[in-house]
Amino acid sequence: MLGFIKKDFALMKNNFMLLVILLVFYIAMGISGEIDISIILPFISVLVMISTFSYDDFNHWNAYASCLPDGRKNCVKAKYVATILLIFLVTTITMVLSILLSSLHTKNIDYTYILYTMVGEIFGTILVLSIMYPIIYKFGIERARIIIFIMVFGIGILGGFLLNFIDVANILNLFSFLKNDWVITLILSSLLLLYISCQISLKIQQKKEF
Amino acid sequence: MKNILEVKNLNKKYDNFELKDVSFSLPEGMIMGFIGENGAGKTTTIKALLNIIKKDSGEIQLLGRDHLKEEKQIKEEIGVVLDDMFFPEILTARDINRIMKDVYKTWDSNLFNQYLEKFLLPSNKPIKTFSKGMRKKLEIITALAHHPKLLILDEPTSGLDPIARTEVLDLFQDFIQNETCSILLSSHMTTDLEHIADYITFINQGKILLSKTKDEILEQYGIVKCREEEFQKIDPKDYIRYKKNKYQYEILIENQQEFKKKYDIKTIDKMTLDDLMILMIKGEKSC
Amino acid sequence: MEIIISNSSKIPIYEQIKEQIKGKIVTNELKAGTLLPSIRNLAKDLRCSVITTKNAYEELEKEGYVTMIPSKGIYVAEINKELVKEEQLNKIENFVDKAVTMAKMNGIEEKVIIEMIHILYEEDSENEKYSRS
Incomplete structure (x- = not known):
């Protein structure tokens, strides 16, 4: 599987520049003390990962990989592992930068706040990729893009519509028992989500004909 | 082997x-x-x-x-x-x-x-x-x-x-x-x-x-070229495919030696794989 | 060792290979005990299939010109040169016989035939000279 992970990172090399530019932009914003864009970095990393799917599809990499030993399974697993590695890498860099940058403005750095933001970001990112990857494996990147776009749009409209009728506070209260353990809960549910998503993708890949 | x-x-x-x-x-x-x-x-x-x-x-x-x-x-x-x-x-x-x-x-x-x-x-x-x-x-x-x-x-x-x-x-x-x-x-x-x-x-x-x-195919198979009347005399069992052209019949046979023994037709051409492919696909079957 | 293969010839390739190696053995160009190229090597050099060279060698072995020793190689065998020459002479006599019969049937004089053979021989040796230079 290591080989396939290397391949995904090699595919990202063109897009690493985008991440670096964003990082520089982020630092500049941080120094001037204006807005916090740290939240978008992990999301950008997912976008970078998704671009690797386009490269794969263009040369039918998944079909070729299926001719290599254990390639059919490993290219899916590798995709997940590479994504997680990238998210952690980017998040760690953002976190370190956040701490450094906030030390420019204040003496009392709120470490817990920074940590919580990061956990929240990682969870959000993992939620997105866990839904997207099986769709990409099922329909191919081109069609998956459209499906995901429609889904996001649909959820937005539906959500907005439902919010008129439902009291959000009530629902949040349902989760109040998690009050103290929500960090752990988020981490555990991310792992569970990833596992389920990966299993689904593997099933799809196993059945696929190229 | x-x-x-x-x-x-x-x-x-x-x-x-x-x-x-x-x-x-x-x-x-x-x-x-x-x-x-x-x-x-x-x-x-x-x-x-x-x-x-x-x-x-x-x-x-x-x-x-x-x-x-x-x-x-x-x-x-x-x-x-x-x-x-x-x-x-x-x-x-x-x-x-x-x-x-x-x-x-x-x-x-x-x-x-x-x-x-x-x-x-x-x-x-x-x-x-x-x-x-x-x-x-x-x-x-x-x-x-x-x-x-x-x-x-x-x-x-x-x-x-x-x-x-x-x-x-x-x-x-x-x-x-x-x-x-x-x-x-x-x-x-x-x-x-x-x-x-x-x-x-x-x-x-x-x-x-x-x-x-391949040697078997290239050495034994052959293409017989003949006229209509000669073609009519050939037992359909003795060829695999035939093709009627403007001036002649082209017949794909499986064994040159045996064909030569049985019939008095002199023009048996050496065949390439392309010829074989074309006759196999475009030619008519014997029965 | 030179082997010249013509893809457009009516003679099967394995036979071309066989006859040429045989010729070299008979004329002593390849001496008894000489190691010949392996089946696969020869196939590669002549750009033909393995089965073709294998066929050629197997026939040569059947006729006693080479010995194949598994996992060691293919060697030129000891042959009775006189016997082989006689065999070849017999074959040639057959051809000449046909030629003479045909000549007689068409009323062609002996002179003309001998002249023809003479020219063919010269042509051949000229070709050889040419290919050597």
């Missing part, structure tokens, strides 16, 4: 095409040319062998082992070149080397680099900057660099100029210098196969029309 590849009654049905009871086998140490028109089922058969499409039924053995039960071990020992399926083209040959080191236990970086030098392929340029011929060569040396026992190649010479084709065919013959190594290669360039192939398997509309040694 052991068979390195054995296909028995392979079936695969699509809406508008099907492989029907495809059977053939390739003995160890030999090169088999897999010929047929575009769309005859060459690629489908190859994909079924490699389990990148699922067969409906049939038995396939590669290297003497079931292709599904021991898929992983088999794939360690085979090299493939497929039409239009490869590494993403923004990668470089160096990337491929790095990746494959961890994919195959037996990947030979030195050999891979030697091949790159031999074929003047740059190791640090993205594949997308390569010409079609360079790309094909890279695909072929990638398939060779883990010392496989069996090469399965779908149209490996298509798009290559005559010089590159000669280089590639040389590479294949180098490969089988080791007598346990074998090659299955599909091609519609029958001239490639007329030289180096030991066996010819001919597929048309999803069915195997014949699978024999």
Whole structure:
């Protein structure tokens, strides 16, 4: 599987520049003390990962990989592992930068706040990729893009519509028992989500004909 | 002699095409040319062998082992070149080397680099900057660099100029210098196969029309050219296909010697694989 | 060792190989005990299939011109040169016989035939000179 992970990172090399530019932009914003864009970095990393799917599809990499030993399974697993590695890498860099940058403005750095933001970001990112990857494996990147776009749009409209009728506070209260353990809960549910998503993708890949 | 590849009654049905009871086998140490028109089922058969499409039924053995039960071990020992399926083209040959080191236990970086030098392929340029011929060569040396026992190649010479084709065919013959190594290669360039192939398997509309040694085909089969009245005298059992042209009949026969004994027709032409293919596909059946 | 193969010839390739190696053995160009190229090597150099060279060698072995020792190689065998020469002479006599019969049937004089043979011989040796230079 290591080989396939290397391949995904090699595919990202063109897009690493985008991440670096964003990082520089982020630092500049941080120094001037204006807005916090740290939240978008992990999301950008997912976008970078998704671009690797386009490269794969263009040369039918998944079909070729299926001719290599254990390639059919490993290219899916590798995709997940590479994504997680990238998210952690980017998040760690953002976190370190956040701490450094906030030390420019204040003496009392709120470490817990920074940590919580990061956990929240990682969870959000993992939620997105866990839904997207099986769709990409099922329909191919081109069609998956459209499906995901429609889904996001649909959820937005539906959500907005439902919010008129439902009291959000009530629902949040349902989760109040998690009050103290929500960090752990988020981490555990991310792992569970990833596992389920990966299993689904593997099933799809196993059945696929190229 | 052991068979390195054995296909028995392979079936695969699509809406508008099907492989029907495809059977053939390739003995160890030999090169088999897999010929047929575009769309005859060459690629489908190859994909079924490699389990990148699922067969409906049939038995396939590669290297003497079931292709599904021991898929992983088999794939360690085979090299493939497929039409239009490869590494993403923004990668470089160096990337491929790095990746494959961890994919195959037996990947030979030195050999891979030697091949790159031999074929003047740059190791640090993205594949997308390569010409079609360079790309094909890279695909072929990638398939060779883990010392496989069996090469399965779908149209490996298509798009290559005559010089590159000669280089590639040389590479294949180098490969089988080791007598346990074998090659299955599909091609519609029958001239490639007329030289180096030991066996010819001919597929048309999803069915195997014949699978024999090439020498047998080229020496025994023949094309008889005759007039209408002569044609009428020939027993339909004695020919495989015929084609009526403006001035003559062309008849494909299976055994020149026997035909000569039985009939008094002098013009029996030596046949090429192209002639065979054309008569088999375009000619009328005897009954 | 030189072997010239013509793909357009009506003679099967394995037979071309066989006859040429045989010729070299008979004329002593290849001496008894000489190691010949392996089946696969020869196939590669002549750009033909393995089965073709294998056939050629197997026939040569059947006729006693070479010995194949598994996993060691193929060697030129000790042959009775006189016997072989006689055999070849017999074959030639057959051809000449046919030629003479045909000549007689068409009323062609002996002189003309001998002249023809003379020219053919010269042509051949000239070709050889040419290919050597």
